[in-house]
Amino acid sequence: MARPRGREAISATSISQSWQIQRRVIWALVLREILTRYGRHNIGFLWLFVEPMLFTLGVTAIWTALKAVHGSNLPIVAFALTGYSSVLLWRNMPSRCVMALETNLSLLYHRNVKPIDIFLSRLLLEAAGATISFVVLGIFFLAIGWLAPPEDVLKVIVGWLMLAWFGMALGTLLGAWSEQSEMVEKLWHPAAYLLFPLSGAAYLVDVLPRQAQDLVLLLPMVHGVEYVRDGYFGSQIVAHHDMAYMLLWNLGLTFCALALTARVTRTVVPR
Amino acid sequence: MIRLTDVCKSYPTRLGPMPVLDGVDLTVSRGEQVGILGRNGAGKSTLIRLISGAEAPDSGRIERSMSVSWPLAFGGAFQGSLTGLDNLRFICRIYGVNPAQTQDYVAEFSELGIYLHEPVKSYSSGMRARLAFAISMVIEFDCFLIDEVIAVGDHTFREKCRVELFGKRADRAKILVSHQPQYIREYCDRAYVLSGGKLESFDDLDEAFAFYNDAPPPALQAA
Numbered sequence A: 001m002a003r004p005r006g007r008e009a010i011s012a013t014s015i016s017q018s019w020q021i022q023r024r025v026i027w028a029l030v031l032r033e034i035l036t037r038y039g040r041h042n043i044g045f046l047w048l049f050v051e052p053m054l055f056t057l058g059v060t061a062i063w064t065a066l067k068a069v070h071g072s073n074l075p076i077v078a079f080a081l082t083g084y085s086s087v088l089l090w091r092n093m094p095s096r097c098v099m100a101l102e103t104n105l106s107l108l109y110h111r112n113v114k115p116i117d118i119f120l121s122r123l124l125l126e127a128a129g130a131t132i133s134f135v136v137l138g139i140f141f142l143a144i145g146w147l148a149p150p151e152d153v154l155k156v157i158v159g160w161l162m163l164a165w166f167g168m169a170l171g172t173l174l175g176a177w178s179e180q181s182e183m184v185e186k187l188w189h190p191a192a193y194l195l196f197p198l199s200g201a202a203y204l205v206d207v208l209p210r211q212a213q214d215l216v217l218l219l220p221m222v223h224g225v226e227y228v229r230d231g232y233f234g235s236q237i238v239a240h241h242d243m244a245y246m247l248l249w250n251l252g253l254t255f256c257a258l259a260l261t262a263r264v265t266r267t268v269v270p271r
Numbered sequence B: 001m002i003r004l005t006d007v008c009k010s011y012p013t014r015l016g017p018m019p020v021l022d023g024v025d026l027t028v029s030r031g032e033q034v035g036i037l038g039r040n041g042a043g044k045s046t047l048i049r050l051i052s053g054a055e056a057p058d059s060g061r062i063e064r065s066m067s068v069s070w071p072l073a074f075g076g077a078f079q080g081s082l083t084g085l086d087n088l089r090f091i092c093r094i095y096g097v098n099p100a101q102t103q104d105y106v107a108e109f110s111e112l113g114i115y116l117h118e119p120v121k122s123y124s125s126g127m128r129a130r131l132a133f134a135i136s137m138v139i140e141f142d143c144f145l146i147d148e149v150i151a152v153g154d155h156t157f158r159e160k161c162r163v164e165l166f167g168k169r170a171d172r173a174k175i176l177v178s179h180q181p182q183y184i185r186e187y188c189d190r191a192y193v194l195s196g197g198k199l200e201s202f203d204d205l206d207e208a209f210a211f212y213n214d215a216p217p218p219a220l221q222a223a
Helices: A015-038 A044-065 A076-097 A102-109 A115-143 A153-180 A183-198 A210-216 A220-233 A243-267 B044-052 B084-095 B103-109 B113-117 B125-138 B155-167 B181-187 B205-214 B218-222
Strands: B002-013 B016-028 B033-038 B059-064 B068-071 B143-147 B173-178 B190-195 B198-202
Touching (some): A015 B084, A044 A076, A076 A153, A076 A183, A076 A220, A115 A153, A115 A243, A153 A220, A153 A243, B002 B044, B016 B044, B033 B044, B033 B181, B044 B143, B084 B103, B084 B113, B103 B113, B125 B155, B173 B181, B190 B205, B198 B205
Parallel strands (some): B033 B173, B068 B143, B143 B173
Antiparallel strands (some): B002 B016, B002 B059, B190 B198
């Protein structure tokens, strides 16, 4: 039978070997997760982005029907696409990571599978789903003339990446933390629900009273959403964002997430 | 070679950290067949997890200069909604082995045949155990860790497992933990007894068995 590739089954591995092993493990976990979640029936892994697309389309339809007041002259489609997609991006990541270890403890019997790999595989899948949904819907609305092309594509990409980074750091942090305290799972659901209306998805910061602006701008994801909108239709709105502030948040969250994950990796017991 | 030096591991309990391993030393060379005896709760599975690298010790060193398997008796971390084949592919990918080369062997050895394409949750416990054993024979290691003796399947299947592991892979090191002395006697050159967090070494199997029979149960030692 086949021998494991290279010397990786042995404890001393170089950095490039470790990187190779980690990539392999994450890819295996991604495929396993896709099969587990979506199966091989009907449209299979296409659900990865069809599901967020349906969410976004539904919210777009509801907001259009209700003639939602968002305090600007922007077409509601453009508003819903940028807003709701960005919520899906950062909010689903923690939801997928919370309790992810608890249900996969037996995987840790395989020495090369570490908690961070379990988190990363889920985060990458979530990021891919939200991104494909955002891009496909953007192109679709563009093609049927409901949406103008982004004014500054680079800004849209940077804002999107910052939101993805925020979601990944928050997801890893809460995922690791949920292994230590069951409170995290209980509290994350109401927190996610309450953060949605505050997150900048359903309003433009500019229409809020001055004091409210200062408050919501404490939330890091608001800056990301505003930046994406600045990229999409910056000449028609006044966007409020401070990407340095968001960067600090992302760095801080990433540091805490990695520290807590390292701690959990030392204490977790495979089962 | 695998070398454990002064390895300690404790787990939190309501009364504070409870030491399970308290300064364990162990050296296993290539091709050696080592048995570790211990009562239920003595810390055998903990020791095996530490040797495999699935868990880290609180203190002490664990060096491995040969590849070490995952603990063989465990269920294989199967995802119930996936088919046996999907689970096989997953393990192969993790260890960098081409899944296509292994499929026929696993289908035949596990005696699952076409059921390999059915979800694992539909398997009986015997089918699962056969699949787990077949998959663990697909990845080759220098040292196999065997947690409790492979009491899977019927008599013929157990015999097949014995041939595969102790016949065809006689040259590989094995670390076998059990609470049953007869298995250790059958397969091992050297035996240890895990008792009170310490690993006692013996040159002679009979001495180990005598010591094991006199050792008090773990719960009483802790109290």
